[in-house]
Amino acid sequence: MTEASPSRIVADADVLAADLLVGGVAREALDHVRRHSWLTLLASDQLLADTEAIVAELGDPDLAGAHRERLESTVERIEHPASDQPALATAYHGGAAHLLSDDDSLRSPAAGLSIQPHADLSVRPPDAFARLFDPASLYAVAVGGEYPGPDRDPRA
Amino acid sequence: MDTWTELFDRAEAYETTVVEIRETLAARREGDDD
Numbered sequence: 001m002t003e004a005s006p007s008r009i010v011a012d013a014d015v016l017a018a019d020l021l022v023g024g025v026a027r028e029a030l031d032h033v034r035r036h037s038w039l040t041l042l043a044s045d046q047l048l049a050d051t052e053a054i055v056a057e058l059g060d061p062d063l064a065g066a067h068r069e070r071l072e073s074t075v076e077r078i079e080h081p082a083s084d085q086p087a088l089a090t091a092y093h094g095g096a097a098h099l100l101s102d103d104d105s106l107r108s109p110a111a112g113l114s115i116q117p118h119a120d121l122s123v124r125p126p127d128a129f130a131r132l133f134d135p136a137s138l139y140a141v142a143v144g145g146e147y148p149g150p151d152r153d154p155r156a
Numbered sequence: 157m158d159t160w161t162e163l164f165d166r167a168e169a170y171e172t173t174v175v176e177i178r179e180t181l182a183a184r185r186e187g188d189d190d
Contacts, residue, residue, distance in 0.1 A: 012179050014174075020163055021172035026162075034160070054180045059170045064159045066166070073157060102178060155161040 004097040004120050007142035008076075009033055010042050012087035013050035015126050020067050021059060029100055032133045034074075034154035038143050042094040043075040046086040068120035075081035090123055131133045 011019070013029060018026035033039045048068055055064035079087035088106060091099045097120060099106065107151050122130075136147035158166075 012181075014177050017177050017181070018174055020167045021170060021177065023164065024172055024174070026174075050181060050184060051185075053184055055167075055179055057180055058172045058176055063163070067163055069157055070160065070163060087186050102174065103181075113168055155164075156159055 003130070004095050005142065006040055006097045006138055008040050008042055008094060008096040009098040009100070010047075010091040010094065011045055011126075012099065012103060012106070013054060014102050015100045016043075016047075016051040016071065017054040018102075018126070019053060022136075025125075025127035025130050026100075028130040029133070031138045031154040034092070035150040035152050036133060036139075037151050038139065042078050042090050042096055043071065044078045044080055044086055044090045044093075046080075046082065047090055048072065048075075050086060052139045097122060098129065100126045100129050102126070113145055121138065 011026075011033075014031040015026045017028070018024070019030045030041075033041050048071060052064045052068045053069070055067050077092065078090045078094040080086070080093045085106070087099055087101055087103075090096070099121060101123060102125050135150075139145070
């Protein structure tokens with residue numbers, strides 16, 4: 001098992017798609033990640049494929065492809081067994097401490113994973129993550145020292 | 157490659173809801189389980 005790091009974050013496909021297609025709390029949550037270079041967003045091929053399929057169906061295939069290209073340039077790629085729930089498995093194998101999802105079932109013990117995630121994985125809906133995100137305390141744990149403020153344009 | 161701002165501008169036209177996204181993902185993952 002990979003040890004969890006507070007700077008490593010997974011967003012399930014519903015949150016990644018909502019960031020693009022809806023905005024709102026999903027975009028607010030992922031803007032927190034995009035504006036800090038010391039935070040790492042993780043994703044697997046399965047997670048990116050789920051996201052692309054949602055965007056292609058509710059938007060269009062060109063937009064889905066462009067979104068996937070942008071995500072691929074942003075995320076750290078994680079591999080996991082194809083049969084596992086993509087978001088949970090990415091968090092487990094990638095050592096993430098935060099998983100953003102609107103899927104209530106992921107917060108239950110029987111979450112469709114062949115292996116159980118580490119105990120310190122926090123599964124939250126994006127509104128809770130956005131509301132509770134405290135970059136100064138997270139920076140102190142993940143990097144150390146005084147929080148210097150945002151260091152990236154979240155919309156670049 | 158598009159910036160996030162360009163992608164968000166393109167996506168706005170579809171007026172998608174969170175409910176539609178949840179239903180689409182659930183249907184896709186249920187299909188994977190078959």
